[in-house]
Amino acid sequence: MDGLKKHLRNEILRDPNVKLLATEEWTLPIQTIDVEFETVKRTKMDVLMKMLLIAFRTSGFSAIEEVSEILVVEPLFIQDSIDRMSRAGLIVMNGDVYSLTEAGRQQLDSGTFVESPEIEEATVHYSPSHELFLTGEPGDDEGKTYRYAAEFRHVNKIRESEWRAALDQLDITISEGDSQKVVHAILSVNELERVSVPCLEFRLHQTAEDRLFARVWNTMTGQWDETLEKQIMEKEIAEWRERYLKD
């Protein structure tokens, strides 16, 4: 820790106009959560095309506008896809409705599942102070807690789109050749523990322009944490000016 601190300090002070006023060490609360989810593998297939095949299999549509209304997709796009599928012989106009050809049915089947779904697990880290999932290895330290730390968030309150975004960061979706693995559904979430990630705070003065600023190194993400720096500066800069630069 001291080595890191020294290294960071040197880096900051390489600018001769910057003076170090003070350093602080504290910890950032992080919720470690286990996510259980289902993945599927399927043939790569344009999502709109697939949807249209499903629609035409399910019900007889005669007008592009009807489909357009249900799917909330511009008629122009639908027309374009229908044209392509017609050319590829996936659909035909049967009477006055579209219907799938044999080729179309096969295509649709392979586009839905290649293998049966698999259940997977992943561990993600949520920072209430950032209102974001962070990536990195959270260390755990005793130390005092971040003075502006936000309340822990109940996992049930986290939305599906947030879970998916968290999983997206982990590169779970992969594609191999013609097929691809995608997250199909979030099955369950389980908060494992709450840890305290050490952070290093530097209070600095840029003398040339007489600007005070903060630098916070987040050991979990391994970078200068802009969110935390902003929170601190917003609340304390005026006070720092009083405290460190009064004379």
Place this chain on the structure above:
Amino acid sequence: MEKNEVLKCRLDMTHRARKEIGNWAIDENELFSMQDNFAVYIEKLPAKQDNMTFSFYFDPEANAQLGNHLKERVAVMECVYKNEGFLATSFRVKGRKEPVRTNRRLGVRLKFMVNQRTGSSMPIDLYTSLRELPVAQERSEYVEKRIKSWEGYLRIEEKNADVADITAHFSHAHVNESFSQLTITCSGLDAKDWGAITGFSAKLKGSGDDLGNVVIVNRGKRTVKIELSRKYQAIARRGSLLPKDAREIVFSNFAELSQIRRLRKGFKDLQDGFAANPNLEKILFEERPVVQITNKRMELEFHHPLNEFQQEAVIGAMSANDLYVIQGPPGTGKTTVISELCHQLMKAGQRTLVASQSNLAVDNALGRLLSDPGIRILRYGRTESIEEEGKRFIEENVALHWRDETLAAVNEQREKRADREKQIQLELEENQKEIDRLQAELEIVEQQIANKLAAEAESRELSNQLEPLRQKEKEIIGNRIAVEEQQAELSRLKEKLSSEIKTCEEAFEDAKINLESHEEMANTVRELARQQKMLRYFQTVDAIDYAEMAVRRLKEGSGVNEARREPLTRFLEQLPSVKRLQELEKLFVAHQLEPTLPTKLEINALQRLRVEIIKGTYPYALLEWNEVADRLSNGIEYAEKMLKKYFYPVEEVRSNYNDKYKTPEEMHEMLDKISRFFVLPATKKTLAMPANPQKAALLHRLADNLSYLYGKAEEVKRHAVNIKASSDREAAGRFATLKSEIMDEMMAELSEMKNDEEKASREIIEHEVQLNGLKEEILALTNFVDEHIIRHDIEQTIAELEMVLADFEKRKDLFLRAEQALKEINEKSEKTADQLSNVKETFAGLIDEESELLNEIQEHESRIQDLQEIIQSDPESRKQEISEETEAKQTITAGLHKELGQLPIAGALQDEWSELLVGASDFDLDEIRKLYVKHANVIGTTCVASARRDFMEDYPNFDVVIIDEVSKATPPELLLPMLKGKKIVLVGDHHQLPPLVGRETMDEFIEEIKDVEEKSQLRGMLKESLFERLFRSLPKQNKAMLAIQYRMHEEIMETITPFYVDGNYRLQCGLMDSDAARDHMLSSQYVRRDDHLLWFDMPNEPSYFEAQVKGGTSLFNEAELRRIRELLLDIESGTELAKREGRMKADAKKSVGVISFYGEQVKRIDRLIEQELMPKHLHCRTGSVDKFQGMEMDIIILSFVRNHHQPSGTIGFAEDYRRLNVALSRARELLIIVGSSEMFMNRPKKAETKAMYTRLVEKVKQGGGFKEFELAAERNG
């Protein structure tokens, strides 16, 4: 000419061409038989010896065999038009990149008839097209010069930018507090390099990626500041910006250079004919833009609510052909217009390019298009430089954006689905109810229609009856009025008569005569007769006297006559014997008679005549002759004497007679001549001489004359004797006449006397008869008279009595007349009374009749009115409505039923779709992206990026190119997107800041020009604003001005209105109620609620002066900074208060822009806000005025900075009205100016600058927003 029609034409060869073809084929026959026909692009060259000359470009793509043969290179054959065919003069093969299809060339398919002297002639269509084809290299001198000026400018820029990469060692690398800048200390750079590298990109040696661009160099400290790209900012945050071994950095100007090359290529493309609109160079660079004017105006249905000016602009831009220019002052809704234009173009199925000079402006314009569902926007450019607003439209994001939007929409529908089912049921029920209701209403309406028909019939019938009734009513009223008038007339007459009767009765009473009067009158008559008799007596007496006297007088008269007759008779007896005049006189005397006056005069005349005759003075002729005779005798005497003197024998001289000289006058003349001859000196001289023949001759002549005189003397004597004799005879005649006259006279007198006597005796007899009668009468009358009666009394009495009688007669007559009048008038009055009573009866009858009729009419009318209500009701249209409504409801019901049927299916599909969208993989999104890009209809990019090769390939041209903020781009920048548009729409405001044109480059270029005039001309061309020139010179069909601004409070707007006054054009405020719409809600120490325009004045004194930062050029002003600090604090607390008092939402923030003309001041304001104030309720943004162009804020604080006593009086950047205009027009609600009014109003040298600022100060003062410094300080203290 059909597009793919093959045209036959002959082709002959010159030796040279044949030889050149030989390099590529065996001969021309082989070459041109390679394909049946060739796709050729024909360019016209200047004519050679009056023959049309062309270059044929063979397209390697369209001519597969030839292309293959020539390895995709371009064959160019030069030809001359000759003998209805072509003669090839040369044949060359150019590189693969040689442009072929340009807008200056005619593309045709030709089948060459090689070396066939005879045969088909040139197709007429081809010939016509060739004739009309313009010579490609030709362009007007003006266009030439303009293009040349820009080319020259860019050439210099390129030359300057073409710098080799510079490598340097570096150390002491550190990033600034916001990770946006990297500062390094460099070694190994020479002086030239230090001057050059600003603006260069910087990368680590060995890396392929630029860290960013050099922004500041400090040669003294050997430091270089690099503005990091976003990617490297993020890397810097991770602390891994620079690898440990990184020691060398490379500065490169490649980006700049390639940009300049792109600009140059734009001009080359223009000249090579690659503009989508072949007319482009004429539009842009001709002195007056050559555009095709259209008077057609499209009828449009607008998607956005637009004001009249905006509508005009959209209609104009849609209708225009080549170019349309829109001048839009700040806040006038330029972006709305662009948005609407994109919508209209989308509807028309056209693809639009939205370009602008800066990324920010492009993103701004695109951001507002979002709400339009048919528009698919694609933002093209480096992801790096695109603002948040535009990010979702970049290619890599469009699919994601589309996915998110679609997902949100689908989920919204899903959420509503359950509700939807219930809702549909409800709606169905409602619909059915409504249909039933409509059905019921329909029945009623049909009954109404039947009623209406009946009512119409009845109404018609009644109306028909009404007409005669009305007619009759009119007649009766007419009669009644006549009778009324008659009645009135009669009453008046009656009244008049009764008053007349009264008058007559009075008169009658007055004129009445009683009995006594009659008796009295009889007495009077008698008395009068008696009196008259008495008078008669006296009159008779008088008459007797008179008669007696007359008799007496007559008798006396006859006695006198007797006495006179006696002498007359005797005179007459003696007269005949009187012979002489004297005897006659004696006779008169003897008889005591007086001759009458004529007689007396004649006697006197005769006496005088006698005397004159005796004296010879009578008559005058005799007198004349006597004078002649005298002269003759004198002359004779003289001549005789003279002759005698010279002893001439006078006696021998005989008289000589001559016919000459007959009258006395002639004789006098003759005598004059003779006497003159005698007295002539010559005569005298000759005479004085002794005798000689001359003298003898003279004497002889004298003698002749004498003889002559003798003759004449005798003649004269004869005349005198004759005259005397005739005079005597005359006198004797006259005497005889006199005598007979006297005789006649006397005889007449005698006979008169005799007549008188006879007459007198007759009268005497008459008088005597009368006298006898009178005497008898008087005897009868004597009884009435006695001696006491006097004639005079009687005469008087008679006169009196006659008067009494006359008076009585008069009275009697009057009485009779009065009696008659009374009688007449009484009769008349009775008649009138009769008439009146008749008329009254008639009148009463008419009144009755009329009222009866009126009742009848009223009944009819009220019935008709009742019916009219029924008729006017419109049950038919209601019926129509009902059936329409019913139909509509049924359609809805059918639709709802269908929806209800499909609802489970639709629901299932939407669930599926939502899931699919959520799980969309990169692959899926990529497909969506392709679809989107394919159908993108609005593409946004910066001017310069539009010329990037990949973009050129993806989008070679657009139906319409819209360029926003045109006035901020240089002509070369504008040219790039313009090249791609068939139609171009320019949007800008030339009253805002112009683009930055490199001054140094310009000067360097101008330096190269030798000609002074050309120098200034080119300089002018480089300096002018293309936008302004186009706007001023285009016809009205090709431009529009937006005039209603919606941004600023009216008071703020008024500070810039003077900049926009142009003819009738005035900038107007479109806010209905500025105070309400632009209420800043603040009420603080410095700002009142109704303040919208404030000026905090700074004294023009040293302690408030500007200052220059050490080692820099930019300026700042500490005093103004202090004031800004106070103001920001005040606004912050004001906003807090507004929130506390509920005027503003708790989480709302006021946007405040603090701007200045000077970068250093901006930097200090920035620090002030970030480091010291850190406002919680404000969203502050700072920047130079130039950077703020295009932005708007709730509140703007503008710091003027300039404040000094330098003699130059300069205010630097602030002098440009366009910069001031930009600065003043950024604020929506409140504009606060901090600066020295004294400095800006009075120090500048230019009068117009002073006037501009004075006007501004006046404006602020007018609104009461001008704050004197002392006052503000006091309030502060």
